Amino acid sequence: MKKICFLIIACISFLSYSENVRVRIYAEDKIKEVSFGVSFGSYTLNNRDIKRQDKLKAVLSEGKVEIYLNEKLLDKVDTLKLSSEDLKCFFQITPTGLKQRRYDNNLEIYPTKDKQFLMLINNVECENYIAGVVQSEAGGASDNTEFFKVQAICCRTYMQRNINKHKKEGFNLCDCVNCQVYFSRANKEQVIEGSMKTKGEVILDSLGKPIETLFHSNSGGETVNAKDVWGKEVSYLQPVRDTFSINQKNYTWEKEIREKDWLNYFKSKGIDLKKESNKQEILNFSQQDGRKNNILGINLVQIRKDFNLKSTYFSVKQWGSNVKLIGRGYGHGVGLSQEGAAEMCEEGYEYWQVIEHYYTGVKIKEIKNQ
Ligand SMILES: [Zn+2]
Incomplete structure (x- = not known):
């Protein structure tokens, strides 16, 4: 019975879509002093009204936060709260020595646990956060709203899946690649539209769980089976034929390697080169008729890593004293192809068709606010 209750509670909390998310910003920087101010809208600072022209500063001092208003010490607090009146408000922030950024909604500043630095938390409405992530990660990649819908739904699914990633540290997600890059609020029209038009929608697998939205360039x-890369079968990360990636920017690549080095590599992996058929397979390896996952048992993922190749999808040709690797694609190849997705949107496909093309057997579902 206890187990059942726990399961029910887990499911309910999992499906709720919280309105705000706490994101640690400048998470990779060590900050002791930060200037900030209102960019748009009405704000209060620890319950005190402030004006747009007010210059605000927070300084770490003896384990507390000193607040300066127009260069005069105003207060010394445990937590500074810059609170916005509505969802349209945004502020600017510049830690000393770092680049200025703008974020939507609220800001909290308090000392880190060890009291050595300041923790900066952007307490932001979910959809504003999603739009900011999409702009930070892919804002320059397209002007097509449909493309940004694809990006938004993937970022939202990631958020939903990882909402407790930093819970023990007092926030939900951080702003660096370890979670999702979030270096700005969104101000590009198509990005905002793409996020708003997919509001609350996430991608679920056949068991109703948010999927891992893996992507590559x-x-x-042809996309790659997740099992070939990480050894684990994932129902929605299956190989699919992907004509949309063909002839896009990162479709082809070439690399020359000394034949001697190429052969010695396989020798070092225990392949018997005295056997002519082994040598021929290594020197004339071909994926012309589709992806393979190994050369004589040596995993292509390992070969890609060892030779720093753009992808595992290559064929080999003898080329003087070298071998030439003639490759297709860029990245691990699992899940969504970003260039392919952009091309699908250009050709008029809708965002859900793009998602269903790259992620096998998934469902898109709107998770409502509770
Ligand atoms: Zn993180």
């Missing part, structure tokens, strides 16, 4: 014409 270009599939080379």
Whole structure:
């Protein structure tokens, strides 16, 4: 019975879609002093009204936060709260020595646990956060709203899946690649529209769980089975034929390697080169008729890593004293191809068709606020 109750509670908390998310900003920087101010809208600072022209500063001092208003010490507090009146408000922030950024909604500043630095938390409405992530990660990649819908739904699914990632540290997500890059609020029209038009929508697997929205730059014409890369079968990360990636920017690549080095590599992995058929397979390896996952048992993922190749989707050709690797695609090849997705949107496909093309057997569902 206890187990059942726990399961029910877990499911309910999992499906709720919280309105705000706490994101640690400048998470990779060590900050002791930070200037900030209102960019748009009405704000209060620890319950005190402030004006747009007010210059605000927070300084770490003896384990507390000193607040300066127009260069005069105003207060010394445990937590500074810059609170916005509504969802349209945004502020600017500049830690000393770092670049200025703008974020939507609220800001909290308090000392880190060890009292050595300041913790900066952007307490932001979920959809504003999603739009900010999309702009930070892919804002320059397209002007097509449909493309940004694809990005938004993937970022939102990531958020939903990882909402408790930093819970023990007192926030939900951080702003660096370890979670999702979030270096700005969104101000690009198509990005905001793409996020708002997919509001609350996430991608679920056949068991109703948010999927891991893996993506890469270009599939080379066929995506990779997750099992071939990480050894684990994932129902929605299956190989699919992907003509949309063909002839896009990162579709082809070439690399020359000394034949001697190429052969010695396989020798070092225990392949018997005295056997002519082994040598021929290594020197004339081909994926012309589709992706393979190994050369004589040596995993292509390992070979890609060892030779720093753009993808595992290549064929080999003898080329003087070298071998030439003729490759297709860029990245691990699992899940969504970003260039392919952009091309699908250009060709008029809708965002859900793009998602269903790259992620096998998934469902898109709107998770409502509770
Ligand atoms: Zn993180």
